Amino acid sequence: MADNRMKDNKDKEISRAIIKRLPRYYRYLGELIDEGVEHISSSGLAHIMGVTASQIRQDLNNFGGFGQQGYGYNVKNLYDEVAKILHIDRIHKIVIVGAGNLGHALAQYANFERRGFDIVALFDRDEKVIGTTVGGKPVYAIDELTKFVNDNEVEIVALTIPKEAAREIAEKLKDTNIKGILNFAHTDLHVSENITVENVHLTDYIMRLCYKMHE
Amino acid sequence: MADNRMKDNKDKEISRAIIKRLPRYYRYLGELIDEGVEHISSSGLAHIMGVTASQIRQDLNNFGGFGQQGYGYNVKNLYDEVAKILHIDRIHKIVIVGAGNLGHALAQYANFERRGFDIVALFDRDEKVIGTTVGGKPVYAIDELTKFVNDNEVEIVALTIPKEAAREIAEKLKDTNIKGILNFAHTDLHVSENITVENVHLTDYIMRLCYKMHE
Numbered sequence: 001m002a003d004n005r006m007k008d009n010k011d012k013e014i015s016r017a018i019i020k021r022l023p024r025y026y027r028y029l030g031e032l033i034d035e036g037v038e039h040i041s042s043s044g045l046a047h048i049m050g051v052t053a054s055q056i057r058q059d060l061n062n063f064g065g066f067g068q069q070g071y072g073y074n075v076k077n078l079y080d081e082v083a084k085i086l087h088i089d090r091i092h093k094i095v096i097v098g099a100g101n102l103g104h105a106l107a108q109y110a111n112f113e114r115r116g117f118d119i120v121a122l123f124d125r126d127e128k129v130i131g132t133t134v135g136g137k138p139v140y141a142i143d144e145l146t147k148f149v150n151d152n153e154v155e156i157v158a159l160t161i162p163k164e165a166a167r168e169i170a171e172k173l174k175d176t177n178i179k180g181i182l183n184f185a186h187t188d189l190h191v192s193e194n195i196t197v198e199n200v201h202l203t204d205y206i207m208r209l210c211y212k213m214h215e
Numbered sequence: 216m217a218d219n220r221m222k223d224n225k226d227k228e229i230s231r232a233i234i235k236r237l238p239r240y241y242r243y244l245g246e247l248i249d250e251g252v253e254h255i256s257s258s259g260l261a262h263i264m265g266v267t268a269s270q271i272r273q274d275l276n277n278f279g280g281f282g283q284q285g286y287g288y289n290v291k292n293l294y295d296e297v298a299k300i301l302h303i304d305r306i307h308k309i310v311i312v313g314a315g316n317l318g319h320a321l322a323q324y325a326n327f328e329r330r331g332f333d334i335v336a337l338f339d340r341d342e343k344v345i346g347t348t349v350g351g352k353p354v355y356a357i358d359e360l361t362k363f364v365n366d367n368e369v370e371i372v373a374l375t376i377p378k379e380a381a382r383e384i385a386e387k388l389k390d391t392n393i394k395g396i397l398n399f400a401h402t403d404l405h406v407s408e409n410i411t412v413e414n415v416h417l418t419d420y421i422m423r424l425c426y427k428m429h430e
Contacts, residue, residue, distance in 0.1 A: 023419035086422050087429040101320035179428040198424035204238035207301050209413035213394040214302040
């Protein structure tokens with residue numbers, strides 16, 4: 001089904017907007033599974049997610065529409081289907097560069113495995129932390145990063161380091177086989193065509209909150 | 216100028232899209248100031264931000280259009296104007312609930328003051344951390360939270376705690392005078408009409424990255 005989305009530009013655009021919402025669907029469906037809910041109607045899902053039932057039906061129709069009249073959606077099926085579209089139905093290896101507070105927070109973030117991600121190691125240049133473990137994961141010297149990611153088929157590198165260091169590391173990663181960078185440094189990184197970058201700017205959120213508070 | 220934006224719904228909608236982009240403008244303008252750049256053309260700004268010059272002109276026209284023909288924008292003026300629109304031209308007091316790794320990372324986040332925010336204290340329920348300091352800020356017992364935020368005119372509470380605890384604390388904050396919650400817990404919080412919530416879901420970013428990597 002997913003491939004149909006790509007058949008023309010208009011479809012692709014629709015898809016992009018939905019993709020942005022998919023992680024949220026995935027989060028809510030995961031909560032429903034935890035609560036033992038097996039089926040849910042579009043209006044039930046709409047209620048807990050704070051959107052309209054027609055939005056839910058429209059979104060879910062786009063990737064197959066698994067609801068049955070008078071029965072609703074099978075929560076587990078829908079959850080698995082969303083995982084498949086997001087490509088998190090298989091595990092992606094991640095390493096974290098920067099074993100500071102944010103690196104620690106990420107490494108110990110609950111439920112990452114459940115969402116298709118496995119943090120395999122951290123990297124730092126501080127001799128004091130190299131050789132230690134964080135959340136059971138080893139911390140290696142930053143010099144070993146590029147060899148490690150290639151040898152271990154790491155797909156994602158999370159950068160929890162200041163911006164100058166992030167730019168330097170991103171440059172080195174150009175020649176590796178990684179596919180994505182999750183960048184927490186206070187700068188937008190642009191690496192190469194082969195490496196997708198997702199920039200996470202914590203200060204942007206607090207500024208947006210501040211604006212909305214005053215509306 | 217800013218008030219004109221609210222004059223009808225269409226204007227308001229245009230504004231919302233721009234508001235989303237403003238923190239990014241603010242970040243780039245801040246970098247230009249750091250680099251000693253005093254003036255920049257719309258095409259220069261477009262180039263470093265990876266957008267079109269017409270997008271820049273359109274956006275900036277919406278809040279006054281400070282560019283001068285053949286001279287460009289005064290970087291510092293534009294920076295100050297963006298700050299004003301985002302209401303970060305004055306300091307907002309923040310407390311952080313949860314003195315764990317993410318709380319530490321936030322408390323030590325560089326340049327928060329420069330962006331209109333002052334972290335005044337952290338709160339935790341762990342006896343071992345109560346009474347210590349994080350980045351020079353005191354850690355108090357969670358029981359003192361509601362009294363503290365009212366007594367000290369705290370406007371924003373950042374929640375860096377698990378979701379059950381976050382829901383519980385959010386409930387208690389309903390009766391305080393705070394204006395906003397920055398929620399990092401893995402759940403969407405809805406508090407009350409008087410309190411704006413910005414939910415920051417780190418896992419959503421990594422899922423989106425994963426999807427884009429496979430596109």
